[in-house]
Amino acid sequence: MAIHLRSYKPIDAWRLTDIFYNSVHAIDARYYSLQEINAWAQLPIDYLHWRERFDAHSVQVAEIDGEAVGFAAMEPDGYIDWIYTHSDYQRRGVAGALYTWLEQRARAEGLTRLSVHASHVARPFFERQGFVVLAENEVERNGVTLINWLMEKTLA
Template structure:
């Protein structure tokens, strides 16, 4: 299947919201408990958030299939924080995450950003490592969900750009 990396478009928001829900519930379940997946997923609801992020100056790169339907995306903030990297479960292991990271890196270099950084899940960590990111620690935290604090973790990572 042919894919293209392109900038976010206003009409992508709904597809991205659906994609992230599927990615967290289906892919996240391979490394996290059902309770952790539910808490993580609850933090990513609604298409309006993508529009807000773009309006604030964040940039979203979209991997689209041959029909121009979004199947993966990366969201980078103005300071080099890579906040999202998600693939639809039907489009994993095709190099899309690596291509999106390369697009984010090119974007950062063009803007003189000296460092990219993220907090990667257990599942995303290997993709970031292959792209040259270094783990700087392990972050243990909780997500408030349904009246409880659900423990979860991720991996702070960074890549210095020269």
């Protein structure tokens, strides 16, 4: 199963939005309650809103057999906006391939650090990549408080 990375195209917006909602709504209940999951990825899905968000970022898309299965984006200062993988393709190297691309891009652009706000689920992934926790955060989404962690990695 080969993972192919490519740049986002506007035609990807619908599929990437579905990947986001799928990955959030597939999170194990021991990490987030249904109320928290619904606040994080609110229904009904606002595809136009997500298309505008994707169009405003430099997004990398991961494909397997020609199907988009994950995506990632990073701000110019090295803040990682998104790394999401469809639940059917998790634990198959998709997020790792996307992260490797982000770090290579950051190094090529001369950045000295990466940062991210990681969820309960994402925190162990980023720790394996060499990130350290700087702070625990409470974020309000749609009237519900969610916990995440500000994490950082210094690039040598």
